Amino acid sequence: MRPERIAASLADGITQTIAHPRNHVEQGILMQAAGIEVHRGPRVVLKDVDFHLGRGEVVALAGANGSGKTTLLETCAGILPLSSGSVTWRTDGDEERIVRDSDGRRNEPPPMGLTLQRDGMCGEETAEERLLVSLSVSGRSPDQKAISQMLSEWGLEHRRADRVSQLSGGQRRRLAVLCGLAPAVLSADSRIVLLDEPSEGLDESGRSLLAGWLRALARDGHSVLIATHDEGVVRCADRVVRVSNGHLEESNGSSEGEPTLLPEPSQSVEPSTHGSLIRWAIRMEMRNPVDTTGRATPAFVALLLAYALVGEIDLGHAGSDLLAALVLVPAFITVVVSPALVRRLAEADCGRWWNAVLGPAARPTYSLIGASILLPIPLTYLSWFVLAGPSDSTSESEVLCWLWLPAVIMIDVAVAASALHLLVADLRRASAAAASLLLLVLVWPFLQLTDALSVIMTDGMSFGLGMGDPLVSCIIASLISILVWAVAIYLPDV
Secondary structure, three states: OOOOOOOOHHHHHHHHHEEOOOEEEOOOOOEEEEEEEEEOEEEEEEEEEEEEEEOOOOOEEEEEOOOHHHHHHHHHOOOOOOOEEEEEEEEEOOOEEEEOOOOOOOOOEEEEEEOOOOOOOOOOHHHHHHHHHHHOOOEEEOOHHHHHHHHHHHHHHHHOOOHHHHHHHHHHHHHHHHHHHHHHHOOOOOOOOEEEEOOOOHHHHHHHHHHHHHHHHHOOOOEEEEOOOOOOOOOOOEEEEEEEEEEEEEEEEEOOOOOOOOOOOOOOOOOOOOHHHHHHHHHHHHHHHHHOOOOHHHHHHHHHHHHHEEEHHHHHOOOHHHHHHHHHHHHHHHHHHHHHHHHHHHHHHHHHHHHHHHHHHHHHHHHHOOOOOOHHHHHHHHHHHHHHOOOOOOHHHHHHOHHHHHHHHHHHHHHHHHHHHHHHOOOHHHHHHHHHHHHHHHHHHHHHHHHHHHHHHHHHHOOOOOOOHHHHHHHHHHHHHHHHHHHHHHHHOO
């Protein structure tokens, strides 16, 4: 017989010990939101809200559509900025961590399970890949038996190798809910699970399965926060928080439902957040290389046009500036093209899911893996050989020795351009249009790199520190790019 002790004084933060099949945990608060105020545009959605989530309880956020349920859940996940207040989580080591506060401080949240209202999945990943990613970012290393067991219980075993885009609406929702529950199901330590409208799109069997898993998670010391308008899900909760006019009203829940048998906990490993994102991005690009082709095609078109232009003019009279600009144009085009990663992150709130699990380092990581960092160097050399032609002159040999320098600095421009595209994708309408004009600023570093290459072509490479020297021009181009990158990355949090 397993004894259970339910804390009657959670709100006071009193800790008690409960026993369950996996380990012993302390009954206390895992998440605390204090005095939070959240705006959606000019509208105040939540004002001076205090909220907590205790170990071993299921809490339902109820209320009418648009009342702020999703806003509160996403705020607790660290996705939304705060006008006032703070959200703190407790780690496995019982350390308090600020997930987000109104002063702009933001830390990576402890491992959690998360299901967003719009799934948060990319259509190009398979069902099994999505489940494995959800477990990897939460520090779980399951075996294939556990994966098959969970997929089978949720009726997805036969679709494990299918892409998310090929699943029906109900199957896609089952997968999203399973991915939100799995990190806690396979963890022996207490985990927080955040579910936004998990029963939406589920049939009766799916809702019954959800109820059984919710009660099993509460039994095992995990904490579940659910935003829902489904009264059947509300009845599974230990506590009901009704959201209305930006304020909360709490009441006791029914705790209905019988716990089901869950898979055994899997091996605990170090959470792989950024590594998982990088592997995910590479996998998506290899499966559908729209990023590479989308960047390379306009660059090659520009190169052909430049080749046609070179044949019609006398470069001896036009000067080295024109040739330098033509050589660098294809690489510049590749770096300013919007990366496919931006479109993938915008799909079904996929980027919001990654933002939650990665924390404050999400945007910098996006800007790096979304940038065109492989194409500038080979394209620059290709442009030189096509436009300048073969030559045995000493000057051309020196150009070939230093052509890599402006090409490498072009990578800085690429990272800045990627960050700007991310910024534009996050903003709305007029703000996005204004932010997109910041791309014009990147013409400045392009001109600096053109000047540097032109000097190298005419006078050779020099290491002087005067204005107009190639090294100084490259440094200026790099500094401008870094400044643009910093503005694009940190402006949304200001």
